[in-house]
Amino acid sequence: MxxxxxxxxxxxxxxxxxxxxxxxxxxxxxxxxxxxxxxxxxxxxxxxxxxxxxxxxxxxxxxxxxxxxxxxxxxxxxxxxxxxxxxxPDYRFRTRLIATGPIAGGKIQGDLVLAGGGDPTLETDALAEMAARLAAAGVRGVTGRFLVWGGAIPSAEQIADDQPVQVGYNPGISGLILNYNRVYFEWKRAAGGYALTMDARGARNVPRVYSADVGLSSRAAPLFTYARQGGKEHWTVASGSLGKAGSRWLPVRDPVAYAGDVFQTLARAQGVPLPPPKSVSTLPGGTVLVEQVSDPxxxxxxxxxxxxxxxxxxxxxxxxxxxxxxxxxxxxxxxxxxxxxxxxxxxxxxxxxxxxxxxxxxxxxxxxxxxxxxxxxxxxxxxxxxxxxxxxxxxxxxxxxxxxxxxxxxxxxxxxxxxxxxxxxxxxxxxxxxxxxxxxxxxxxxxxxxxxxxxxxxxxxxxxxxxxxxxxxxxxxxx
Missing domain, CATH: 3.40.710.10 (DD-peptidase/beta-lactamase superfamily)
Known part of the structure; x- marks a missing residue:
């Protein structure tokens, strides 16, 4: 031309x-x-x-x-x-495990902190690798708390307010993001009803999720309802909408609790029992034991x-x-x-x-x-x-x-x-x-x-x- x-x-x-x-x-x-x-x-x-x-x-x-x-x-x-x-173009997100005290006798003399760096690509298998590296460093537990920090960016329960409650593309936001802040909901018809499960599946690891649950409702509509109560995310699904079996990703509204929940399970599988996760708004200082670095x-x-x-x-x-x-x-x-x-x-x-x-x-x-x-x-x-x-x-x-x-x-x-x-x-x-x-x-x-x-x-x-x-x-x- x-x-x-x-x-x-x-x-x-x-x-x-x-x-x-x-x-x-x-x-x-x-x-x-x-x-x-x-x-x-x-x-x-x-x-x-x-x-x-x-x-x-x-x-x-x-x-x-x-x-x-x-x-x-x-x-x-x-x-x-x-x-x-x-x-x-060289920027990378970093997710860290921080010890607020020294390691003695296999235990951190203080708190362990899971600190998010805003990495939107962090998945369960990467979190499992962090748990394995923590165990490889000789850690077998903590004397203090298990803290979770997601303050690298401001948090929000959802991206937009005008979307259906159940869509996985409208999750919560925080500086700690796992599986794109989605939880995997699966159902199968069983004797006397349905077997419902929620997990944080990756390609190699499928840990059960305890920070969210789902129950059946005999209503015709709406398809899903959602509520947060007692530090947990609660879903219900209209039973008439379920076929013999199926699955879908549901959004996570409390990403920090979700990531802490999943990491606790993965660490336990590596022989590192941790106390229940506790969210903190201020990042504690300490020594970085493990760092997960994102792609550029x-x-x-x-x-x-x-x-x-x-x-x-x-x-x-x-x-x-x-x-x-x-x-x-x-x-x-x-x-x-x-x-x-x-x-x-x-x-x-x-x-x-x-x-x-x-x-x-x-x-x-x-x-x-x-x-x-x-x-x-x-x-x-x-x-x-x-x-x-x-x-x-x-x-x-x-x-x-x-x-x-x-x-x-x-x-x-x-x-x-x-x-x-x-x-x-x-x-x-x-x-x-x-x-x-x-x-x-x-x-x-x-x-x-x-x-x-x-x-x-x-x-x-x-x-x-x-x-x-x-x-x-x-x-x-x-x-």
Whole structure:
């Protein structure tokens, strides 16, 4: 695609790369075709997008690109940029076992502290390895207490307030995160009823969980209820909803108690009996006996982008705000990221209520998203963190042998579907884009439902629309 110097400078100004306006007007739509594609999707609500030449910054096509829309999980794109600039690509999270006194006669003369460092990828098997290393260091018990600290980042019982109570993608947050703060619930029909279990399973270790329990209820609805009482998490499930057998991950609302519970079991299996875990708000000083170190930040972010893990985004974003000396509590940390983005883009109206995009009140325009992807993404290696996007045909099926290389982040909420990233056309043309679709009114009417009526079909039509727009741009601007 050949672009004149004048066109390139116009595009650079539109993206804020030279002394032009903060947000550009772009070029007009080709008559009919893009609007026909949008009309055929029959989504209702709003559809906005912008596509730019990634090298020059030229705005090639846009529709409502200045309109603030819910980004859903494409917000993780901004979180990744926020974290990489502040923490750096070499950053690793650390989970530690700290002794407040010396080891004598096989026992810590004082307390043992399990101290979280905000690692969102800590799993049961890694915690089991820490217990084994503690035993290998000669520890056989403590004279004092077993303390658990999760204060590396502020805690919250859930990420968003408008989600169904049972969804595992909306767990609690703290500086000690285990199994993405989820507990495994399994049921099997047995004589006289059901056998129900809750565990913190890993690939090699399946410790029973004592900090949470679940019971049956003969009601028809709701599917699940939840309560915290007596230092324990209590679930009930509607018995009529259970088949012969099944399982699912439920969210953990008290992550510190959960991690302490599981570690106590794992340590006991290594011959290190510990007293009941006790949560503390202040980290005691002492000697680090065992340290579990996470993968480097880009590895964590790549997995987050691929699997869209919300608690990872929140932990990474809050850790970044702490490192910047900014407010890091739920909501406040999202606002801190908003201010950071405004500073980097030279203005804007983006407003984040979290780092994962789960909160439906977050708003960012397609233009602001593309400016971030284009201006900040290359230095951060953002494209390498995104996953390949498979184009869909008119029937919603994945196309075979697509000619366009698309690396992108998807986002999905009820009646919200978003996509942002990069595209390479067959001739080598590089484009960056953001596509936001959302029927906010219909989402509000659906309420806190896992599968609202018509929701899946709506999302499917949106994905077909996204693919059609990408193919259109590849044909128009990549030839």
């Amino acid at each position: 050949k672009i004149s110097r004048r066109e390139a400078m116009t595009g650079l100004a539109a993206l804020g790369l030279c002394g032009g306006p903060a947000l550009g007007q772009g070029t007009a739509l080709r008559p009919g075709s893009a609007e026909d594609v949008i009309a055929a999707a029959q989504l209702g609500g709003e559809v906005s997008y912008v596509v730019v030449d990634a090298r020059s910054g030229l705005v090639l096509e846009q529709r409502g690109a200045d309109r603030g829309m819910p980004p859903a999980s494409t917000a993780k794109t901004i979180t990744s940029l926020y974290a990489l600039e502040t923490l750096g 930040l880009p590895v964590i972010l790549r997995a987050m982008m691929k699997h869209s893990t919300n608690v990872t985004a929140e932990a990474v974003g809050m850790t970044t705000s702490v490192a910047r000396g900014a407010p890091a509590g739920r909501g406040a940390s999202g606002a801190a990221m908003s201010e950071w983005l405004h500073a980097r883009l030279g203005g804007g109206r983006a407003r984040f209520v979290d780092h994962s995009g789960l909160g439906a009140d977050t708003r960012i325009s397609a233009m602001e998203m593309v400016r971030a992807v284009t201006l900040l993404g290359p230095k951060a290696g953002l494209r390498g963190l995104m996953k390949p996007f498979a184009l869909r045909d008119a029937g919603g099926k994945v196309q075979q042998g697509q000619a366009l290389r698309v690396d992108a982040k998807t986002g999905t909420l009820n009646f919200v579907s978003t996509l942002t990233g990069y595209m390479t056309a067959p001739d080598g043309s590089e484009l960056a884009f953001a596509i936001f679709t959302g029927d906010v009114a219909r989402r509000a009417r659906a309420g806190a439902s896992e599968q609202p009526q018509g929701g899946r079909a709506w999302i499917s039509r949106s994905k077909v629309l996204q693919s059609a727009l990408l193919e259109r741009w590849g044909a128009l601007y990549g030839g």
